[in-house]
Amino acid sequence: MARHLLMVTLLLLLVFPGNAFPDTSGASGDDAGKMMTQEEELYALSDYSGSDVEMVSGSTGETAGMTYPPAQHFLLRDDVTFGLGARFTGLTSGADSMRAAEYDYLHDSVAGGLSLHYYPLPWMLDLDFGIENSKDYDADLGVKFRDMIMLDYRSMGMYHNMDHNLFLNTQAPGDLEPDALYGVTIRDNDLTLTLKSPGRPYHVYVNLRQFDKDGTVQQRFDSNSFGNNKESVSRDIDWRTQELTAGVNGNVMGLFELDYHHTVKRFDNQADRLMAHTIVPPGLILRDHNSIPDVITHENVISVHSNQAWPLSGAATVAWGSKDNEYSGTRADFDRYYGDVTYRISDSIFAAVKYGRQNLNVTNLDTVLVTANMTVAPGTAVLRDSMSTKRDRGEVSLNYYPAANLLLLAQYKLDSVDRRNYKGWNDTALDDIILSAARGSSINHTGRLSATLTPMKHTKLRASFTATYNGDPSFVTDFQNSYEGRVWGTWTPSPGLVLNADAKIFRGDNPALSVPSATLAELDLNRDVEKDTAGLGVTWYAVPGLTLGTHYDYMRFKARQTIVVATTNIKEVPYWDTSHGYTVFGAYCFQNIPLSLAADFTQAWTRGTFFAETAAPDILASLSDQKIRDTRLNVKADYEVYRGWGTTLAYGVSQFRDMWSYELAERNSTAHYGSVMLTKKFK
Amino acid sequence: MGMRNTLTAIGAAAVLLYAALGWAGTSGSHEDYKAMVAGRAGAELVGNKTCWNCHMNDTHAAQEGAVVNCEDCHGAGDLAVKDLHEEKGRMACNYKTFINISELPKPAQSMVCIKCHSGNATFNLHNWNAGAHNLNGVSCLDCHNMHHGDNLKPSRADMDKMCYNCHQNVRAQFMLPTHHAVPEGKVACVDCHNPHGSPNPGPMLLRQTVKETCVRCHAEKEGPFVFEHSDVMEDCTACHFAHGSANDNLLAQRMPYLCLQCHGNHSMTTEDTSRRFGTNCTDCHSSIHGSDLNGIGSGNGRFLR
Numbered sequence: 001m002a003r004h005l006l007m008v009t010l011l012l013l014l015v016f017p018g019n020a021f022p023d024t025s026g027a028s029g030d031d032a033g034k035m036m037t038q039e040e041e042l043y044a045l046s047d048y049s050g051s052d053v054e055m056v057s058g059s060t061g062e063t064a065g066m067t068y069p070p071a072q073h074f075l076l077r078d079d080v081t082f083g084l085g086a087r088f089t090g091l092t093s094g095a096d097s098m099r100a101a102e103y104d105y106l107h108d109s110v111a112g113g114l115s116l117h118y119y120p121l122p123w124m125l126d127l128d129f130g131i132e133n134s135k136d137y138d139a140d141l142g143v144k145f146r147d148m149i150m151l152d153y154r155s156m157g158m159y160h161n162m163d164h165n166l167f168l169n170t171q172a173p174g175d176l177e178p179d180a181l182y183g184v185t186i187r188d189n190d191l192t193l194t195l196k197s198p199g200r201p202y203h204v205y206v207n208l209r210q211f212d213k214d215g216t217v218q219q220r221f222d223s224n225s226f227g228n229n230k231e232s233v234s235r236d237i238d239w240r241t242q243e244l245t246a247g248v249n250g251n252v253m254g255l256f257e258l259d260y261h262h263t264v265k266r267f268d269n270q271a272d273r274l275m276a277h278t279i280v281p282p283g284l285i286l287r288d289h290n291s292i293p294d295v296i297t298h299e300n301v302i303s304v305h306s307n308q309a310w311p312l313s314g315a316a317t318v319a320w321g322s323k324d325n326e327y328s329g330t331r332a333d334f335d336r337y338y339g340d341v342t343y344r345i346s347d348s349i350f351a352a353v354k355y356g357r358q359n360l361n362v363t364n365l366d367t368v369l370v371t372a373n374m375t376v377a378p379g380t381a382v383l384r385d386s387m388s389t390k391r392d393r394g395e396v397s398l399n400y401y402p403a404a405n406l407l408l409l410a411q412y413k414l415d416s417v418d419r420r421n422y423k424g425w426n427d428t429a430l431d432d433i434i435l436s437a438a439r440g441s442s443i444n445h446t447g448r449l450s451a452t453l454t455p456m457k458h459t460k461l462r463a464s465f466t467a468t469y470n471g472d473p474s475f476v477t478d479f480q481n482s483y484e485g486r487v488w489g490t491w492t493p494s495p496g497l498v499l500n501a502d503a504k505i506f507r508g509d510n511p512a513l514s515v516p517s518a519t520l521a522e523l524d525l526n527r528d529v530e531k532d533t534a535g536l537g538v539t540w541y542a543v544p545g546l547t548l549g550t551h552y553d554y555m556r557f558k559a560r561q562t563i564v565v566a567t568t569n570i571k572e573v574p575y576w577d578t579s580h581g582y583t584v585f586g587a588y589c590f591q592n593i594p595l596s597l598a599a600d601f602t603q604a605w606t607r608g609t610f611f612a613e614t615a616a617p618d619i620l621a622s623l624s625d626q627k628i629r630d631t632r633l634n635v636k637a638d639y640e641v642y643r644g645w646g647t648t649l650a651y652g653v654s655q656f657r658d659m660w661s662y663e664l665a666e667r668n669s670t671a672h673y674g675s676v677m678l679t680k681k682f683k
Numbered sequence: 684m685g686m687r688n689t690l691t692a693i694g695a696a697a698v699l700l701y702a703a704l705g706w707a708g709t710s711g712s713h714e715d716y717k718a719m720v721a722g723r724a725g726a727e728l729v730g731n732k733t734c735w736n737c738h739m740n741d742t743h744a745a746q747e748g749a750v751v752n753c754e755d756c757h758g759a760g761d762l763a764v765k766d767l768h769e770e771k772g773r774m775a776c777n778y779k780t781f782i783n784i785s786e787l788p789k790p791a792q793s794m795v796c797i798k799c800h801s802g803n804a805t806f807n808l809h810n811w812n813a814g815a816h817n818l819n820g821v822s823c824l825d826c827h828n829m830h831h832g833d834n835l836k837p838s839r840a841d842m843d844k845m846c847y848n849c850h851q852n853v854r855a856q857f858m859l860p861t862h863h864a865v866p867e868g869k870v871a872c873v874d875c876h877n878p879h880g881s882p883n884p885g886p887m888l889l890r891q892t893v894k895e896t897c898v899r900c901h902a903e904k905e906g907p908f909v910f911e912h913s914d915v916m917e918d919c920t921a922c923h924f925a926h927g928s929a930n931d932n933l934l935a936q937r938m939p940y941l942c943l944q945c946h947g948n949h950s951m952t953t954e955d956t957s958r959r960f961g962t963n964c965t966d967c968h969s970s971i972h973g974s975d976l977n978g979i980g981s982g983n984g985r986f987l988r
Contacts, residue, residue, distance in 0.1 A: 099860075102864075103864045103867045103869060104867075128838075138868070138869075140839070147803075156869060158864065158867075158869045160864075163931065165931075165963070167966065186900075188900075201802065201803040201804045202804065203804055211899070211900060211902070213903075219969065220965070220966045220969055221966075221967065221969040221987070222966070222967035222968075222969070222987050230966050230967060239902070239903055241899075241900075241902040249804045249806055250804050251802060251803065251804050254802070257801070257802075257804050257806070259804070259806045259809070265902075267902040267903065267905060269903070274976075288976055289969065289970075289976070290969055290970055290974075291970070291974060291975045291976050292903050293908075293975055295902070295905055295906070295907075297905075303806060303809050303882075305801070305809055307801050307802060308797050308801035308808065308811060308812050309794055309797050309798045309801055309802075313812055315809050315810055315812070315813065315882070317809070317882040317891075319891060323905070323906070323907055325906065325907055325908065325909075325975065327975055328908065328909045328975035330906070330907045330908060330909050330975070331907065332906070332907035336891055336892075338882035338883060338884075338891070340810065340812070340813035340882075341813075342812040342813050344790070347788065347791065348788065350790055350818075352812065352813040352818060353813075354813050354884045355884070356882065356883055356884050358891075358892065360914075360917065362907050362911065364909055365909075381977065383909065386907075386911065387911065387913060387914055389914045389917065393883070393884040393885065394884065395813075395884045397813075397818050399790070399818060399820075401788040404786055404787060404788050407788075407789070407819075407820040409818060409819060409820075411818075413884065415884075417914070419914065438913050438914065450819070452819070452820045457785075475915070475921070475945060476944050476945045477921065477944050477945065488849070488851065490848065500848070500851060501851075502851035502852055504852055527944070533852040533855055535851040535852060535854065535855055537851070551854070553851075553852075553854060553855030553858060554855065555852075555855050555856070555859070557929075557936075559936070559944075561944055563943050563944070573940065573943070575936055575937075575940050577929040577930070577936075579855070579858070579859055579929055581855060581858035581859075583858075602858065604858040604859065604860070606859060606860055606929045608929050608930075608937065610936075610937070610940045626929070626930075626937070628860045628929070630858070630860050656860070
């Protein structure tokens, strides 16, 4: 795909040569090398030739013949920027980690880019394309003819380096490929074509999307289901998701608008569908593992809404379809209904009601193939009925603007889940799923109040409070009671200085966990969770051309839960994660020479731990505790050498440090990036 | 309280609310909205070409065929051009006679766009009116700069910074050791969210459910499987943080604590402590997102294969 895009780029360059775009930057002749002020640049961008502009015919008589200034801040101009260069990478790392370069393909390569904006009205063409190497690229293409033909195409490629996770506690066979490196190439191509009838609001559209994952990942699984034997091997993957949506929509008699579209989505596993043991212990039978089935989805969606400019307006969506697992025959049928009504009572009062229902029905065969237990031959077993769900969600909101700069909002939300066949999954004979027992029905009630104030221009303050109650939470990790308070603001005390602040506190508990078991003693369990975040940022436009800024972010997650560790033994297990992150950034555009510099530095400290109050091996610490420092530095310089010809130099370093000196320290890594680019800008 | 009673209560409350607000709103003039939809009263239209004498490169207006006229948004302009005067060394019209959009309530500001984009079948605004942004006082103008650039859409490259202006806590999440590739510029907020609103009463997701949104890219975990992880799989956020996490694989908590919260009594013998607390659960339960293969036993499935 990248090769094709490059070809398209070159063709476009041939079709639209640089001299088709007159240079109006002013950086020519005697002015070469002189940087313009922002005001001068805006003048230049206006295509103002310097001569007086006469009032066009049809204007009011009083103003005819007067001269006007050029446009000042409206930009619609043709331009092309082309860049070509090289990118260099380097990595120092522990044996099995590229964590510092998680989303980077670590190979030196040719790099380039093209930005093309061409407007032979009524045609409009926009292309932004950048490529760092054969796997990292990004392209956005838009072609429009009036509003009758609209083509949008996006292509993205990236490489994801995967960790090689170690077994912390296992017996043979263990990791069979200890030196293996894992990574996946991801390619996302998305094209939408919309055609509109001339002068009429009727559209036909089609969307095509193809999403590919191709590479090698680590697979770990239980080697024989007994003891502590686990095995780790590589798995080649080649997964493709193709999605086609075709639809029509239009305005019906000026009263409402109707849309229908059908989507077919297919997930195709083009590599191995199953994994198998590499080593089969004597006396045991080879078993399949980790199935990745092909799935095909069909969906129909009908949407209708009234004119949304009306005081009373509404929107409704009905969707239905199915998903079929082509390997096992499992099928999920779904239908979904959503609707909202909004009512503008006056200029200052606005009410909205939303409701949605989702039905999901999963069906399976009556029996399932049972793989062999030890030396016993495979057979079949009766399969439990699949769990199906019905979910209702509603929301009532009331907005009140006592003044144009003050918004008061009150909301109530309902979230209800009903499950069918849930009892079959709450099999108390299976001691390991008792606490996961799902409730037959569960209803969340949430209330929210918020106030937003704009005391002055470019300044906004907001405070909100949210409370939720659920008498019978679905799962242990849901809350019976929870509260969240948040304050947020952005303040511009003086031109050139912007302050941002944000703080949120969350508290939730589930104090009445029960153990619906006939085999265990009744135990009183409890769960409390705290989630807090805070942020503070400052941006300062210090002097012309210079921007400085910093922001700090804090996050904390803390949970305390009693966990069953023996038939009559429960332990309170505290767990917490915290992180502190800060960024410093700056940019300077020199006033007398065509040089701009930019740099940013980010560091995040993340710590976390949990303690089980039971005797545990030393190795526990390496799994339960963590202390990570993530550091990034980026520096970039742009210099215009001569008449739109310029060069861009960039350097970046990324460092991942696992500060805990156990096995996981092998994840430590440092990545360096550098690039040199020659650019040419045509205007 | 049963589901039916709850819905009845909500319905009754909605009717009462409707009546009360209807009464409260009888004095409401809707003048702001009228101004946004119908334009400024008491002035005459002067046409685009008059405006283009100075403002010739507006993206919206410059399209041949006048898809959008300046006065469609700013109101009729004859009062403005009748009062041309010099201001700060330049000729300027009397812009104070235009509709002062920035002084209007946010929903009224959005109406300048909605009045057209709700009439020409642009279904990306299908749920705008009842969407979280509109309800929380965010207008079209807060994200779209009508007069700037070659495209009115915010660029993917700058989108995260724009969203952080309000969603500052999300920036903190993306700074964590594992995160979706938003800071790297490979993933944009709109890959998962629809800022124009969602049919679903939940967060403004791109697709109708959390799972449908996630499996756009993680389709290998979509299923349906013979053995589903209860209906937890319908909401991936039960175990994963979508933006960023302190833990590998965007897990909400580290294993085994994550799993022990629900499956605390795994293996009841004390000598198995190391298995319970010293192991990543998915080392053995490797098909935790769902499986088509039965393990040993009687067809219950434990995601071991």
